Amino acid sequence: MAAIKPKARGDLTVVELDGEAVIYDDANSRIHYLNPTATLVFSIFDGTATVRDLAQDIAQVYQVPPDEVEKQVRALLRDFRKANLLEGGVPAKHG
Numbered sequence: 001m002a003a004i005k006p007k008a009r010g011d012l013t014v015v016e017l018d019g020e021a022v023i024y025d026d027a028n029s030r031i032h033y034l035n036p037t038a039t040l041v042f043s044i045f046d047g048t049a050t051v052r053d054l055a056q057d058i059a060q061v062y063q064v065p066p067d068e069v070e071k072q073v074r075a076l077l078r079d080f081r082k083a084n085l086l087e088g089g090v091p092a093k094h095g
């Protein structure tokens with residue numbers, strides 16, 4: 001199985017202010033609010049690095065254990081997938 005290189009959808013409108021982000025998903029008419037940690041992780045999901053590589057980079061900058069960071073990055077990855085914010089996701093259905 002190939003390592004995942006997550007990439008944020010290019011058609012989203014993202015506005016960052018004071019370290020937090022608001023994302024508007026026009027295709028699904030949804031707004032998402034990200035806290036500073038989620039904003040950081042979302043901003044580096046550019047399709048060029050694996051989750052493990054990204055977690056190691058974050059861990060090095062913030063001087064925290066890489067395993068802890070990787071768990072948190074993977075949790076955010078799941079949340080972003082559920083919210084359909086990443087490329088290759090399943091379009092959300094409106095009820």
